Amino acid sequence: MTAEQIRTAQWRAASLLAFILHLLKRMPRLIARVLLFAACLASASAAVEWKVIKIGNRDFLSVDNVARFYGFPAPVYDGKTVRLVNDKNDLRLMIDSREALLNGVRNWLSFPVIVHEGKVLVSRIDLAKTLEPQLRPNMIQNLGHVRTVVLDPGHGGFDKGAISPYGYEKDYALDVARQLRPMLQAKGFRVIMTRETDVFVPLEVRAHIANETSDSLFVSIHFNATDRDPAATGFEIYSLTPRGAPSTYEDGLTLASVNLQNGTAKDSASIELSTCIYHSLVGQIGEFDRGIKRARFAVLRLTKIPAVLVEGGFLTERGESRLIASSDWRKHLAEAICSGIENFRTLAETKKRPMILADYRRQKRELAAHANEPSPAPLLTLDMSRAETPMLPAPEELNVTPTPTPSPVGSAPVEP
Numbered sequence: 001m002t003a004e005q006i007r008t009a010q011w012r013a014a015s016l017l018a019f020i021l022h023l024l025k026r027m028p029r030l031i032a033r034v035l036l037f038a039a040c041l042a043s044a045s046a047a048v049e050w051k052v053i054k055i056g057n058r059d060f061l062s063v064d065n066v067a068r069f070y071g072f073p074a075p076v077y078d079g080k081t082v083r084l085v086n087d088k089n090d091l092r093l094m095i096d097s098r099e100a101l102l103n104g105v106r107n108w109l110s111f112p113v114i115v116h117e118g119k120v121l122v123s124r125i126d127l128a129k130t131l132e133p134q135l136r137p138n139m140i141q142n143l144g145h146v147r148t149v150v151l152d153p154g155h156g157g158f159d160k161g162a163i164s165p166y167g168y169e170k171d172y173a174l175d176v177a178r179q180l181r182p183m184l185q186a187k188g189f190r191v192i193m194t195r196e197t198d199v200f201v202p203l204e205v206r207a208h209i210a211n212e213t214s215d216s217l218f219v220s221i222h223f224n225a226t227d228r229d230p231a232a233t234g235f236e237i238y239s240l241t242p243r244g245a246p247s248t249y250e251d252g253l254t255l256a257s258v259n260l261q262n263g264t265a266k267d268s269a270s271i272e273l274s275t276c277i278y279h280s281l282v283g284q285i286g287e288f289d290r291g292i293k294r295a296r297f298a299v300l301r302l303t304k305i306p307a308v309l310v311e312g313g314f315l316t317e318r319g320e321s322r323l324i325a326s327s328d329w330r331k332h333l334a335e336a337i338c339s340g341i342e343n344f345r346t347l348a349e350t351k352k353r354p355m356i357l358a359d360y361r362r363q364k365r366e367l368a369a370h371a372n373e374p375s376p377a378p379l380l381t382l383d384m385s386r387a388e389t390p391m392l393p394a395p396e397e398l399n400v401t402p403t404p405t406p407s408p409v410g411s412a413p414v415e416p
């Protein structure tokens with residue numbers, strides 16, 4: 001063997017050793033990949049079948065079936081509620097009620113959850129239209145890009161909307177939209193407003209303005225009022241009622257429930273936009289959680305893009321009407337709507353799960369701790385110059401004792 005041959009042999013041995021070491025180093029990752037692939041195959045072969053249960057002419061699914069499909073452990077049933085919890089979602093259904101808690105916020109189902117022949121059943125419409133988009137937001141089809149936000153300040157001109165001792169709904173709604181516009185623009189959104197001044201704009205025209213845009217979504221801004229309960233407070237948000245279902249404040253099906261309606265193709269996007277904005281509102285501001293609701297308001301029915309209507313508190317309640325009269329508080333409201341819209345865009349473009357109530361509360365606590373604030377009080381600077389006494393209850397208190405009754409809509413546009 002010449003010196004040249006020895007050097008070649010040594011070089012080959014070293015190369016082989018390096019290759020073996022490289023393989024050994026990569027082994028855990030390789031093994032993990034093989035195991036993951038095997039797990040995917042196993043789960044695909046064990047795909048859960050839906051077993052539809054027909055009662056009358058309505059389709060239901062058992063909660064056990066729902067649990068298996070979404071990978072929840074066995075449902076916990078205590079006679080009044082059923083709870084499904086895993087690391088992604090927390091769903092609580094109330095028996096004989098349309099009320100549900102999903103990831104910490106109230107949702108109003110189209111039909112009550114019932115017990116039938118020993119099984120807890122949820123309607124197929126509710127599963128498909130309300131629960132599924134929120135349980136698996138990353139699976140919503142055709143969310144597309146979001147480049148434009150159409151802001152729709154409710155009322156205007158002779159139509160003052162609801163009235164408080166401090167002012168009109170039309171002015172508050174316009175101010176929130178005006179404060180929200182530059183916030184959205186700073187995040188790279190194009191913003192179109194259905195009105196920029198105190199003028200009356202018919203509902204059909206508002207929808208038309210929205211429908212002229214593409215890669216867009218529609219957010220209508222209102223404040224609430226009721227003559228039934230002067231103590232009523234809190235936030236609520238609406239998206240279009242699914243076809244074949246009653247709206248939140250209807251007790252049963254009406255002709256409108258089954259008529260053809262626009263917006264249907266955007267149902268999942270709209271309920272998810274509701275969810276994104278609502279979790280941000282309740283999580284960042286903490287007014288009472290009245291819930292994610294459904295209605296066939298003209299601006300929701302006539303728009304062909306994802307559309308929601310925000311009710312930012314009650315002008316008929318003393319404490320809340322004073323909050324709404326504060327420009328700083330309305331700025332906070334605009335910021336919370338902005339975060340919700342941004343979360344929706346992130347979901348649409350990257351499939352990343354939007355923040356939920358618990359995330360916003362954690363963020364709030366961290367910010368409070370960072371600012372050396374002893375309590376997780378709302379992060380707002382209130383202009384209480386018009387207030388007689390500070391009477392804002394702690395957000396946590398407000399959420400402990402819910403009054404789960406679907407409320408009348410108050411000043412929002414009426415359904416035909």
Ligand SMILES: [Zn+2]
Pocket residue numbers: 154155161162169222223411412413
């Ligand atoms: Zn209104």
